[in-house]
Amino acid sequence: QRERTQKKTFTSWINSILAKHTPPSVISDLYTDVRQGHLLLDLLEVLSGQHLPREKGFNTFQCRSNIENALTFLKSRSLKLINIHVADIIEGKPSIVLGLIWTIIFHFHIEELAQTLACTYNQPSLDCSSAVDSSPKASRSVKKSAKIKERWKISATKALLLWAKEQCSLHGSINVTDFKSSWRSGLPFLAIIQTLQPGLVDLEKAKARSNKENLKEAFRIAELELNIPRLLEPEDVDIMNPDEKSIMTYVAQFLQYSKNSHESEEDMQEKVRDAMSWLAAQEEKLAKLLINTENEAYYQKYKEMMSFMEAFNQEKKPFLPVLSSRSEARLRESQQQMREEWDKLISQINEWKAKLDQMLPSPLDNIEAWLQEVEHLQSEDLPDLQDPFKAMFVFREIIVIFKGLMDCFDSHLDTLQSFKNEDEKNMPLVFPEKLEEMKRRLFSNIHFTNYNTFLEYHYGLCSAIANEVMLKLNIWDMKYGTKESVESLLENW
Template sequence: EQERVQKKTFTNWINSYLLKRVPPLRIDDLINDLRDGTKLIALLEVLSGERLPVEKGRVLRRPHFLSNANTALQFLASKRIKLVNINPADLVDGRPPVVLGLIWTIILYFQIEENSRNLEYLGHGIGGSVSSLDSVGNQKHGDLKAEKWKQGARKTLLNWVTNALPKDSGVEVKDFGASWRDGVAFLALIDAIKANLVNLAELKKTSNRQRLETAFDVAESKLGIAKLLDAEDVDVPKPDEKSIMTYVAQFLHKYP
């Protein structure tokens, strides 16, 4: 279930960037559509503003796929994003844990860390541009660094949310899971960014689903925040943390 929600969120996140490309691109299947590496490279180009060499054409075969995947991984390594125990073949073979892990690392770096550099005033930077992805296996050192990096990003984002929400809002966010289930935190965040877009008092009388749908619709139409989540995936006992972090990180851009 967690994997299903992550695939959906990450696909939406990738498309929100690929649509900015000229000409725009999109993916429908996260695992299969990234296998030849062309769209992965296109995504990295949009995110970084840099040009990367790419093998493209009508007849691409496995060696071309591997070359593209290698280009993408080398580019990430050049950004000091440490990719532990991941190789081009894993991407070309479409191994879901590896693909999801890679996209999460890209989100952490480009969406959360890049934005959190603007948050130095919180005094909780993520600490160095070194992330680590240990996709498979038991490389303890890699695991430890990956966990430290992830917790750093999580803490930075959580601190930002806590600071962004007005003290008198009565909204307490303790995590990127159950705290968001009823939709009130999303609405309060929208209200903190721009007043009078939502009527919190009225919406508190409605259901979780209605609040979530209203928040996602208003954030998209009024703040230009891509709708990455579906209400039914958040209104569950344990919402997917990575999906909620990915969505909430978009609000960083918009905060005055």
């Protein structure tokens, strides 16, 4: 499944790039067409803007020469091509071809885009084009650069994820924690579209639709309205463990769209001023509302909040592009101030909602607290597997917490479904919309029950890594006399 998805996604991405080549070219079957080397060189020429040497014919020698030219060019960019050999590409080995294409996508598409966010998210930035030098000093420099690039690879992924989180954060509780199951509902795609082009989607309606309907709608709108190539299908994403690389490739196109839509400085500053005025008006409106409803019952308070949020969500649409935009290097002072005011207002709204949730009649208040605890656990980043010892204990703690929470699932489900929403005067205790929201959140946690298997797997993985590390440490626990032998030990480590 994963290999099939990657092949389809990578082929579509390549064809979107090859359409810009002169003359345009197209790949029909990735494993077969890449063997000749010509289309691989076409792809690299478009991405790099350079003219690369090539053999014009299609015999075995000429195809081999073209692939060698492509790999030599990639190595000149300090890219690691681990276990990628010319013979394997000529044979069309799926894992090797997909690994090569992913290296190209990550470097030329994701990494270069993410570097525009490097300063914003305090990630390291580096020059990817290193000159080739055969001296020992240069060799050490290349090794050091390769290690830095490995760290940056993690940072580029994180920068793209932080950007996606930020686009979604403008639309309430749409959590993105990875490039896998977080996207399954289709809501993050729709939220990003709504941020980039307000008015194209209705997120409230989307929350009541199925995953496949949302994914289909998101891919359709992105293709028709934003001119973003359709790299994925709903069935590629609406599965237990969708392919991370395919989703990253697709999400990066939205960042590309955002970057291309960069406005002039003068226009931006005017929009910032308008946004600041609107934010100040909203903050004043919220403060008055909190004072006016202080002595009201829960039902009336919730009704006022619903009315405020409906107007707020409608009025914020024109300001979404400027609220989510970032300059190439860093946020200017006025934009930084605007972001702070936005974060402050959202914090006040969330605090208001939290207080209202605490006022829910029993037993709904307990169910709400349980839901929030489960959702918080879902949204937390998983431990860093680079420290298997620490991660192992953290995973074990999460598993214990998770199992404890899931013990209450059935009883909360029964209570919520049997709750009689009326008081002694036959008046509703809770707004129907709030009950529906709680039911929807609770039913979404049915899928979360598979999370335990996921946690157990990672716990086992960390244990295996930790055991392997301890085994190696025991083997290496001996004296080394020469500088060379110590360097060899460090290299192995």
